[in-house]
Amino acid sequence: xxxxxxxxxxxxxxxxxxxxxxxxxxxxxxxxxxxxxxxxxxxxxxxxxxxxxxxxxxxxxxxxxxxxxxxxxxxxxxxxxxxxxxxxxxxxxxxxxxxxxxxxxxxxxxxxxxxxxxxxxxxxxxxxxxxxxxxxxxxxxxxxxxxxxxxxxxxxxxxxxxxxxxxxxxxxxxxxxxxxxxxxxxxxxxxxxxxxxxxxxxxxxxxxxxxxxxxxxxxxxxxxxxxxxxxxxxxxxxxxxxxxxxxxxxxxxxxxxxxxxxxxxxxxxxxxxxxx
Numbered sequence: 001x002x003x004x005x006x007x008x009x010x011x012x013x014x015x016x017x018x019x020x021x022x023x024x025x026x027x028x029x030x031x032x033x034x035x036x037x038x039x040x041x042x043x044x045x046x047x048x049x050x051x052x053x054x055x056x057x058x059x060x061x062x063x064x065x066x067x068x069x070x071x072x073x074x075x076x077x078x079x080x081x082x083x084x085x086x087x088x089x090x091x092x093x094x095x096x097x098x099x100x101x102x103x104x105x106x107x108x109x110x111x112x113x114x115x116x117x118x119x120x121x122x123x124x125x126x127x128x129x130x131x132x133x134x135x136x137x138x139x140x141x142x143x144x145x146x147x148x149x150x151x152x153x154x155x156x157x158x159x160x161x162x163x164x165x166x167x168x169x170x171x172x173x174x175x176x177x178x179x180x181x182x183x184x185x186x187x188x189x190x191x192x193x194x195x196x197x198x199x200x201x202x203x204x205x206x207x208x209x210x211x212x213x214x215x216x217x218x219x220x221x222x223x224x225x226x227x228x229x230x231x232x233x234x235x236x237x238x239x240x241x242x243x244x245x246x247x248x249x250x251x252x253x254x255x256x257x258x259x260x261x262x263x264x265x266x267x268x269x270x271x272x273x274x275x276x
Contacts, residue, residue, distance in 0.1 A: 001218040001232055006035040008237055012244040015039075017257040019046035019094045019117075022081040030085050042256035043086045045093040045113075048078040052096075062099035071103040075111055091258040094118060098154060102140045109145050115261035116147050117213065120154025134211055135264040148261040152213035155179070156201055158220040158235070161194040162228070190228045191221075191235030198239050206251050211260070214239070 009016055018036045020043055025033055036043050049055050052066060052074065063071055079090045092115035093108060100118050108116055116138065138149040156179065160172035176197065180187035185200050187193065198214065205212035221231040228234055246252045255263070 001221050002032040003035050004232055005218060005221075005236065006032075006039040006041065008240060009041060010039040012240050014240050014244055014247070014254055015041050015256050015259075017042040017044050017092070019044045020082075021046045021050055021096075022048040022078040023050075025085075026081055033082070033085055037086065042092075042258055043082060043090065044257060045075070045078040045082070045090050047074045047093065047096050048081070049074065050096045062097055063095050063104050064099040064101045066101075066103070068103045068106065071101070072107040072110070075104070075107040075113075079111055079113075092116060092150075092261065094152075102143075105138060105140055105145050105147065108147055113147060114265075115150055115257055117150040117152055117257060119149055119151045135260060148264055150211075150213060150257050150260055152215050153201065154215070156197055157215040158191075158194065158217055158231070161197060162189045162191055163220060163223055191231040192228070194235050195238045195242075199242055202242065202246065202252070206246065213257075 018033075018041055020033060020036075022045065033043055047063070051061050052063060052070065053059055053061050056066070056070060060066065063074055066074075074095075075093065078093070082090050090113070092113055094117040095104060098118040098120065100116075104118075105116070115135075119138075135148050135150050138145045138147055155172060155175040160169060160176050164172055166173045177187050179185070180197065183200050185196050188196070201212055201214075204210075216236060221236060223231065243252070243254055247254050
């Protein structure tokens with residue numbers, strides 16, 4: 001899927017950010033990382049290991065369960081493996097499952113990363129959650145970190161759209177059903193049904209002149225089921241075409257996470273200079 005997706009992105013002139021596990025790149029080789037770079041896309045970190053208990057034992061999976069050293073290892077090792085592969089080095093990170101604590105952001109800041117993307121921007125589903133769609137500086141306690149946080153839609157991605165079990169992952173599935181009902185979008189739990197959800201989200205971003213971070217997983221696009229055929233062709237390719245069409249009409253800017261973070265930092269500096 002990585003090769004097909006990168007080829008299709010390049011063909012349509014659409015850039016993306018791929019968050020790649022360091023351990024996966026080491027074990028499988030860096031050929032798929034080079035596909036991303038050759039397609040003009042960004043390679044960012046997804047940490048080193050997806051399940052941290054496989055490194056440290058026990059049943060504590062998430063970075064949020066661990067202390068300073070484990071978080072530092074997860075982040076620094078997840079960056080180090082790409083040092084000789086990614087031109088200019090890795091600039092950002094999304095932690096596995098998006099889980100973090102203050103030690104995670106301490107390590108992200110120490111590593112000199114520009115951005116992180118761990119917070120779900122689901123205000124359209126849960127208005128009291130407190131996070132919006134726009135990038136912001138992450139604050140934990142009294143500390144404001146020098147890292148741009150780029151929220152993403154943690155509900156409207158491939159897992160809850162058509163793969164998640166309605167009993168085990170009920171809240172996620174109900175959230176998407178609620179979204180579809182509120183927008184009069186058919187709730188069809190297939191890759192093709194997911195296309196309509198994403199099209200609606202893109203239209204709303206254009207209408208509101210806001211930011212929308214699409215999230216999908218190449219591994220989830222490989223899941224087989226009698227209800228669909230090839231999820232890459234039925235889901236991701238139509239969305240990429242839709243994005244390219246909006247871009248060609250001058251309606252959207254398609255950018256990588258680093259480009260978005262730098263745009264935000266430049267704009268914030270301009271506002272500070274104006275006030276000063």
